[in-house]
Amino acid sequence: MQVKLLVDGGSMKPGPALSQKLGPLGIPMNNVITKINEATKSFNGLKVPVELDIDASTKDFDVKVFSPPVSELLKKELGIEKGSGAQKKIQVGNASIEQIIALAKTKSQNLLCRDFRSAVKTIVGTCVSLGILIDNKPASEIEKEIDAGKYDKEINAMKTETSEEKKKELDEYFSKIKKEQEKILQQEQAAKESEEAKTETAETAPEKKK
Secondary structure (H helix, E strand, C coil), X not given: CEEEEEEECCCCCCCHHHHHXXXXXXXXXXXXXXXXXXXXXXXXXXXXXXXXXXXCCCXXXXXXXXXXXXXXXXXXXXXXXXXXXXXXXXXXXXXXXHHHHHHHHHHCCCCCCCCHHHHXXXXXXXXXXXXXXXXXXXXXXXXXXXXXXXXXXXXXXXXXXXXXHHHHHHHHHHHHHHHHXXXXXXXXXXXXXXXXXXXXXXXXXXXXXX
């Protein structure tokens, strides 16, 4: 039988979901966890899809490790903990097209894409969902530029190295974006607190005598 799991790479811990699946088979959970952690240690800090192939009669099992989801790879690549949640307003990272191409190479065998360009666009699409800029632009704009052929040279060459000069440029641009976003959020928070204070004052104010 097969058991599919999504685990923390290299640091899986016991949990009810696993015990419910393995308990009836009489397979020691600690043995499974140790083997999974050993097999996924190279993906430390990422969520990793794992499949257990279990022989119920002998209680032997094999661990198959699959490539982490695109979102997890992007977050690790850019050093971010989570996506935006408000993509049109808040951006959480600024990737280079070369980084996107590198991730497309990593995931291309697992993606149901007709060609490498489509694999690159799949990574870009995830950037849209997470709120990640690419080459200082919204990822949705990069999608259109890929369709227009702007990045054909980089994609066809599978260029994966970002120059130090470009990295610096991307970091400086995103630093400005972060400051602007923080300013907007502070203004919104101040406006919200002001509105709440007005509402509270109105609710607690004594009624005027008739």
